[in-house]
Amino acid sequence: MESSLLWYLKEFVRGEWLTKFFTVKTAPLITPPYFRGFPTLTHQECTHCLACMMICPAPNAIEVLKTEGVWNPVIYPGHCVRCGFCVEACPEDVLAAGVLLETQKAEHTSFSATFHLTINPNTCKRCGNCATVCPVNKEIDPYLGGTGTPSSDEVIMRIINGEMRVIHNEKCTGCKTCEKGCPNHAIKVARVVQGVQEVNGV
Amino acid sequence: MKKIVDVSLPIGPVHPVFKEPCRIKCEMRGEQVLSAELELGYVKKGIERIMVGRPWQEVMFLAERVCGICSVVHNYVCIEGMERISDIEVPDRAAYLRVILNEMDRIQSHLLANYSYCYTIEHETLAMYLINLRETTMDALEMITGARVTCSYIIPGGVRFDLTPEKEKTLRGMLDHIDSELTRFVNMFKGGPMIALRSKNIGNFTREEAIESHAVGPTARASNLNNDCRLFHPTYKKLGFESILLDDGDNYARIMLRFLEIFQSTELIRSCLAQMEPGIIRGGGIIGGGTSKWSGEAPRGELTYDISTDIRGRIKTIGIRTPSIMNIEACVHYMLKGVDSSADVTSTYISSDPCIACNER
Amino acid sequence: MKALQDLKNAVRSRSIHVCYVNVGSCNGCDIEILACLAPRYDIEQYGIYVHNNPREADILLITGGFSPQWEDKLKRVWDEIPEPKAAIAIGNCPISGCVFNRDGTYLDPPVRKHIPIAAEVPGCPPRPTEILEAILSLAPVVFKDYERREE
Numbered sequence: 049m050e051s052s053l054l055w056y057l058k059e060f061v062r063g064e065w066l067t068k069f070f071t072v073k074t075a076p077l078i079t080p081p082y083f084r085g086f087p088t089l090t091h092q093e094c095t096h097c098l099a100c101m102m103i104c105p106a107p108n109a110i111e112v113l114k115t116e117g118v119w120n121p122v123i124y125p126g127h128c129v130r131c132g133f134c135v136e137a138c139p140e141d142v143l144a145a146g147v148l149l150e151t152q153k154a155e156h157t158s159f160s161a162t163f164h165l166t167i168n169p170n171t172c173k174r175c176g177n178c179a180t181v182c183p184v185n186k187e188i189d190p191y192l193g194g195t196g197t198p199s200s201d202e203v204i205m206r207i208i209n210g211e212m213r214v215i216h217n218e219k220c221t222g223c224k225t226c227e228k229g230c231p232n233h234a235i236k237v238a239r240v241v242q243g244v245q246e247v248n249g250v
Numbered sequence: 251m252k253k254i255v256d257v258s259l260p261i262g263p264v265h266p267v268f269k270e271p272c273r274i275k276c277e278m279r280g281e282q283v284l285s286a287e288l289e290l291g292y293v294k295k296g297i298e299r300i301m302v303g304r305p306w307q308e309v310m311f312l313a314e315r316v317c318g319i320c321s322v323v324h325n326y327v328c329i330e331g332m333e334r335i336s337d338i339e340v341p342d343r344a345a346y347l348r349v350i351l352n353e354m355d356r357i358q359s360h361l362l363a364n365y366s367y368c369y370t371i372e373h374e375t376l377a378m379y380l381i382n383l384r385e386t387t388m389d390a391l392e393m394i395t396g397a398r399v400t401c402s403y404i405i406p407g408g409v410r411f412d413l414t415p416e417k418e419k420t421l422r423g424m425l426d427h428i429d430s431e432l433t434r435f436v437n438m439f440k441g442g443p444m445i446a447l448r449s450k451n452i453g454n455f456t457r458e459e460a461i462e463s464h465a466v467g468p469t470a471r472a473s474n475l476n477n478d479c480r481l482f483h484p485t486y487k488k489l490g491f492e493s494i495l496l497d498d499g500d501n502y503a504r505i506m507l508r509f510l511e512i513f514q515s516t517e518l519i520r521s522c523l524a525q526m527e528p529g530i531i532r533g534g535g536i537i538g539g540g541t542s543k544w545s546g547e548a549p550r551g552e553l554t555y556d557i558s559t560d561i562r563g564r565i566k567t568i569g570i571r572t573p574s575i576m577n578i579e580a581c582v583h584y585m586l587k588g589v590d591s592s593a594d595v596t597s598t599y600i601s602s603d604p605c606i607a608c609n610e611r
Numbered sequence: 612m613k614a615l616q617d618l619k620n621a622v623r624s625r626s627i628h629v630c631y632v633n634v635g636s637c638n639g640c641d642i643e644i645l646a647c648l649a650p651r652y653d654i655e656q657y658g659i660y661v662h663n664n665p666r667e668a669d670i671l672l673i674t675g676g677f678s679p680q681w682e683d684k685l686k687r688v689w690d691e692i693p694e695p696k697a698a699i700a701i702g703n704c705p706i707s708g709c710v711f712n713r714d715g716t717y718l719d720p721p722v723r724k725h726i727p728i729a730a731e732v733p734g735c736p737p738r739p740t741e742i743l744e745a746i747l748s749l750a751p752v753v754f755k756d757y758e759r760r761e762e
Contacts, residue, residue: 263684264630264632264663264665264684265663265689267637268640268663269633269642269645270633270634270641271633271634282733291680292633292634292635292680292681293633293634293635293636293675294635294636294678294679294680295635295676295678295679295711295717295718296711296715296716296717297711299715300710300711300713300714300715300716302715303670304620304683308710311710312710312711315637315639315709315710315711316637317637317638318636318637318638318639318640318641318642318736319638319639319642321637321639337643337680338724362642362645365645378648378649378650381645381646381648381649381650382649382650382651383668384646384649385646385649385651398641398736398738399639399642399736400639400735400736444641544755605638606638607633607636607637607638
């Protein structure tokens with residue numbers, strides 16, 4: 049019992065404790081510089097490549113919108129999880145979050161993404177919706193037919209001989225519009241991402 | 251034999267000592283607990299169902315949000331499990347950085363658990379000291395990763411950020427601070443007669459009971475049952491890891507074990523920093539199709555991810571087994587039985603470090 | 612009468628009792644609220660007291676994206692809080708469902724549908740300072756001249 053009392057006395061009559069008790073209680077609450085925070089714009093030119101949207105893990109957190117003739121990403125704070133993936137994925141350094149962009153520059157790290165389309169032939173009913181809604185297809189062939197049978201062979205996918213075929217997989221930007229447009233969930237887009245680091249400029 | 255029950259005492263779902271909603275229904279004779287039953291299901295989110303059909307960059311965030319307290323280890327085990335599917339090599343430096351982060355996370359989780367216990371036995375002084383020390387740990391996490399809780403640091407083939415020499419120096423300072431402060435608090439915990447009165451010989455949990463109830467983590471190790479998954483981890487093997495065991499199996503032993511593990515974690519981080527060599531932190535690598543099962547040691551015990559992916563690395567099926575479910579059952583069915591007062595029910599429950607969000611996902 | 616009202620306003624904004632309810636979060640926001648208790652942030656120096664009892668609370672902090680179990684229970688907790696009261700949504704989950712708002716989820720966000728929310732703190736999870744600022748800036752506004760508004 050005595051030892052415990054002594055212990056408590058020793059605990060409380062410390063110089064540190066006394067100064068803290070009588071002077072200002074907490075240090076000013078500042079956000080440390082290495083905190084990521086919500087991504088902000090750096091006013092570099094956005095090329096509308098949508099890499100940020102494609103890697104974002106949270107639903108509806110980021111959108112690339114055209115305001116006054118300029119494309120720019122818009123972050124929605126109620127949805128954004130502040131992971132900073134969009135900052136790392138952006139090839140043009142349009143976004144910044146805390147010191148993340150500088151760190152990325154110093155360490156030469158980035159994400160590289162490829163997109164792969166797969167069509168399940170058993171559930172596909174050859175309606176051509178995917179070919180019609182695809183924004184890349186629309187740019188290549190503005191006169192897309194309602195049945196998804198464009199004349200051009202430069203499109204990502206089209207109906208050939210009554211069958212939906214993926215012709216140019218490499219043109220896919222992974223936006224998943226076709227997935228949403230498909231009535232049977234037959235078409236799937238795989239976003240394959242890997243984290244890479246350049247070593248000595250390679 | 252007919253059981254005579256005087257009082258049926260429900261605790262929860264909203265209760266001052268519970269950080270998360272759950273309900274304990276105790277059958278009591280006077281103040282003595284005869285038996286207890288646990289009711290869960292208040293925070294079921296269906297994370298495993300959401301994960302299906304998603305690639306790693308989305309699954310990683312969902313895995314992190316299985317549990318907010320030990321988010322790093324979920325990220326760690328999930329990603330290591332996926333790496334094993336397609337044999338992705340991790341650079342040495344990244345492997346050490348992962349261990350550093352995991353141990354940092356363990357320190358903050360153990361400090362939080364001990365804070366909760368001290369708060370529950372109404373020793374607020376020690377509780378406040380501990381949670382203030384936890385802020386130092388959170389600073390270290392934030393310094394390395396850029397976020398306090400959901401760090402999203404570990405990715406397939408490496409980690410996201412490097413540990414620069416300046417940061418390493420600050421980290422060493424923080425570790426020294428944690429060690430010196432915690433020595434003081436542990437002495438305080440050992441020396442307080444009231445703490446011993448509220449903790450020793452309460453919530454007894456023998457080794458046999460631990461084996462029977464499949465308890466894991468510190469709860470089992472305080473009953474001298476060694477089932478630490480870090481013993482089988484390649485990076486921890488390099489560091490020469492050995493687990494700490496205690497014999498008593500009461501509340502005091504469980505809290506003490508966590509304190510000892512914090513000291514062990516700081517030592518592990520120091521040896522990581524000593525062994526680490528400069529190099530790349532991201533090796534790249536694409537996840538393909540296959541199945542794997544991988545376990546890691548979360549702050550609360552063994553955490554298992556059972557993953558199978560399709561050819562493009564999207565999740566086909568996933569099963570997560572979190573440590574708390576065994577520990578909570580062990581607590582409710584073995585520790586709570588025979589506890590002498592209803593005040594000890596909550597403290598015993600907290601001493602097993604339950605995590606409801608992990609359990610229900 | 613005005614002096615009395617001023618006194619009430621001053622006291623109310625200096626003495627805020629907080630209750631928090633987890634309606635399906637991952638714990639991240641809960642421990643950030645707990646971190647506010649730490650002497651580093653010291654929520655109690657502003658007169659905010661966290662004790663998790665709805666019957667004594669002025670402000671209800673809600674974390675999580677509303678799981679079906681809370682359908683009746685959250686309303687009950689909300690009704691138990693005496694007037695004047697306000698609810699703050701902490702984190703992304705009660706605002707939008709965060710990463711859980713997808714196919715296969717059991718959650719039913721936003722919480723706005725179920726009880727009135729006075730303020731929202733975005734972030735996954737928000738920093739303790741952000742939570743602190745939200746409570747401090749909301750309290751004087753919500754509780755100001757409460758009796759006069761009632762008339």
